[in-house]
Amino acid sequence: MTAWARTAWEAILDVLYVPECGACRKTLFGTEKSVCLPCLSALEATDHARRPDDNPVYHTISSHVPVQGAAAGFVFNDTMREFIHAFKYDNRPDVARRLGRWWGERLGEQPLAANITCLVPMPLHVRKERERGYNQARELAGGLSKALNVPVVYPLARLRHTRQQALLSQAERLTNVAGAMRADATTAGVQGVAVIDDVVTTGATMAAAVKALYAAGTPPVYVLALATAG
Ligand SMILES: [Zn+2]
Numbered sequence: 001m002t003a004w005a006r007t008a009w010e011a012i013l014d015v016l017y018v019p020e021c022g023a024c025r026k027t028l029f030g031t032e033k034s035v036c037l038p039c040l041s042a043l044e045a046t047d048h049a050r051r052p053d054d055n056p057v058y059h060t061i062s063s064h065v066p067v068q069g070a071a072a073g074f075v076f077n078d079t080m081r082e083f084i085h086a087f088k089y090d091n092r093p094d095v096a097r098r099l100g101r102w103w104g105e106r107l108g109e110q111p112l113a114a115n116i117t118c119l120v121p122m123p124l125h126v127r128k129e130r131e132r133g134y135n136q137a138r139e140l141a142g143g144l145s146k147a148l149n150v151p152v153v154y155p156l157a158r159l160r161h162t163r164q165q166a167l168l169s170q171a172e173r174l175t176n177v178a179g180a181m182r183a184d185a186t187t188a189g190v191q192g193v194a195v196i197d198d199v200v201t202t203g204a205t206m207a208a209a210v211k212a213l214y215a216a217g218t219p220p221v222y223v224l225a226l227a228t229a230g
Contacts, residue, residue: 022086022095023079034098035083042079043102046072046228049110057200061223064207068220069112072200072228073103080227084198093134096198100143103226108148116222117192118153119145122209123181125158140226141196155186155216156195156209181212188217200225 019028021036028036048055052069061070074080087096107113121137129135141152159180187193195209206223213221 022090022092022098023082034092034094039079039083040102042077043083044075044077045106046075048072048228049107049112052112052222057203057223057225057228060200060203061206061210064203065210065214066220067210068115068222070200070223070225071107071112072225073107074227076199076227076229084227087136087139088132088198091133093136093139096136096139097143099226100140100145101147102143103140104144104147107144107224112222113148115192116148116150116194117190118151118187118194119148119224120153120156120187120193120195120209120213120221122195122197122205123154123156123158137197140198144196144224153186155183155218156212157182157184181208183209183212183216183218185216187213189219191219192222193218194222194224196224198226199229201229 019032019034020026021028021032021039022034023039023042024036026036028034046055048057048071052058052071055071057072058067058070061067083095083099086092087099119141121135121141123129124132124135124137138152145152159182193213195206195213197206200206200223206225210221210223
C-alpha cells in the first residue's frame with residue numbers, strides 16, 4: 001500500500017471504528033472484545049492467589065503495613081506491558097475492563113475469591129483522572145466485579161497531587177505518598193475488602209491506601225494487583 005492509500009485506509013477505519021486488540025492492534029473477530037484471544041492467552045497467570053500470605057506481592061506490601069493477603073494476577077510480560085500501555089496512555093478503558101473480567105474469571109477459581117466481599121479501586125488524583133478521562137483501576141475493578149459478583153465501592157480519595165513515582169527513589173516514594181490518601185467510613189467494619197490496582201512495584205502507594213482504610217475503621221484488607229513488576 002502507498003502512504004496515501006494507507007492514510008486513506010486508516011481514515012476509513014477510524015470512521016468505521018473497527019475494533020482492534022489493545023495489545024497487538026489486530027482487528028478483533030467474533031466474540032473477541034477489546035483484546036484478541038491470542039494476546040489474552042499470552043498472559044501468564046501467577047500462583048499468588050493460591051498462597052495469598054506467601055508471595056512476592058504479599059511480602060512487599062506487608063513490609064509497609066499488615067494485610068490479610070495479597071496477589072498479583074499476572075506476570076509483567078511483553079503482552080501485559082502492551083495492555084497496560086493501552087489503558088494508561090492510549091485511551092482504552094475497555095481494555096482494563098476486559099482484563100479485569102479475564103483476571104476475575106481466573107481468580108474466581110481460587111479459595112481466596114470466596115473471602116472477598118467488595119472491591120475498592122485505587123483512586124487517581126482528580127487532575128490525573130481528568131487528563132486520562134477515566135481511572136484504570138476503577139475499570140479493572142468493574143471487570144473483576146462482573147466475574148466475582150461483588151460490588152465496587154469508593155471510600156478512597158487522593159488528597160494532593162503526588163510527584164510521579166517513577167522519577168523518585170524508594171525512600172522518596174514513601175514520603176511522597178505518606179498522608180496523600182484518605183478514606184471515608186464506607187468500608188468501616190466490613191470484612192473481605194480488596195483494594196485493586198493495576199501494577200504493584202514498591203507497594204508504597206498501596207500501603208498508603210491501606211493505612212487510610214485502617215484509619216477509617218476498615219478491618220485487615222486484601223490487596224489485588226493486575227500485574228507485578230517484581
Ligand atoms: Zn492481540
